[in-house]
Structure formats: structure tokens, C-alpha cells
Amino acid sequence: xxxxxxxxxxxxxxxxxxxxxxxxxxxxxxxxxxxxxxxxxxxxxxxxxxxxxxxxxxxxxxxxxxxxxxxxxxxxxxxxxxxxxxxxxxxxxxxxxxxxxxx
Numbered sequence: 001x002x003x004x005x006x007x008x009x010x011x012x013x014x015x016x017x018x019x020x021x022x023x024x025x026x027x028x029x030x031x032x033x034x035x036x037x038x039x040x041x042x043x044x045x046x047x048x049x050x051x052x053x054x055x056x057x058x059x060x061x062x063x064x065x066x067x068x069x070x071x072x073x074x075x076x077x078x079x080x081x082x083x084x085x086x087x088x089x090x091x092x093x094x095x096x097x098x099x100x101x102x103x
Contacts, residue, residue, distance in 0.1 A: 009038035009084055013048055021047045024060050025101045028075055028094055031055070038084045060097060072097045 011034035013027055020026045031037060042052045054060065059073040075094035081087035090098070 009040040011037045011041060013037065013051075014041045014044045018045075018047055021045075021051060024051065024054065024062075024075070025097065027051050028055065028090070028098060029103065031076060031088060032090055032094070032098065035089075036081060036085050036087045039086065040084055042086075055094075059093070062097070064100075070100070 012030045013021060016026065016030065037052070041048065043049050055075045056078070057074065059071065060075055061069055061071045063069050072093035074091055075097060076088040077091055079087045079089050
């Protein structure tokens with residue numbers, strides 16, 4: 001008898017198309033729904049690693065259709081988690097970004 005154990009350390013970002021992994025709003029929606037991400041997922045490729053750095057540390061400034069820049073600041077805050085998971089919550093800026101960009 002063969003036993004197969006499937007472990008997935010993904011909140012869904014790694015499963016997204018590469019162009020969607022570059023979209024801060026789409027990535028933030030996935031993180032908001034999952035409430036966590038794994039260290040393996042956050043470093044799966046350079047696109048995701050850069051996006052996670054932006055979301056966690058650098059913040060986000062977007063230009064609206066009317067040409068006005070809006071700085072949302074850091075989008076998530078780490079709230080805990082056991083390796084390899086990091087639990088997160090959206091900051092006020094992260095919530096505002098999703099409100100300003102409905103699905």
C-alpha cells in the first residue's frame with residue numbers, strides 16, 4: 001500500500017498568473033481572504049518576493065484615473081503565526097486600497 005501526503009504551503013498567491021502576482025490589489029485580496037501566507041510562498045519567485053516586500057515594508061502609492069496620487073502606506077501587519085506561516089491583518093491603508101479598487 002502506498003500512502004501519499006500532500007502538504008501545501010500556499011495561500012493562493014503562488015497559484016496566480018505571474019502578471020497577477022505583480023498586481024498589488026489582486027495579491028492583497030488573496031492575502032485578505034487567507035489571513036496568512038507561508039515563508040515558502042513569499043519567496044517562491046522574485047515577483048512574489050518583491051510584491052511581499054512592497055506590501056509588508058514599503059507601502060503603496062497608486063495614481064487614480066483622475067491623476068491624483070494616493071499613498072496607502074504599509075498594507076498589512078504581521079500578527080503572529082508558527083513557522084512556516086505568518087498570520088496577517090490588513091492595515092487601515094490596506095482596507096482603504098481594497099475599498100478604492102472593488103473587484
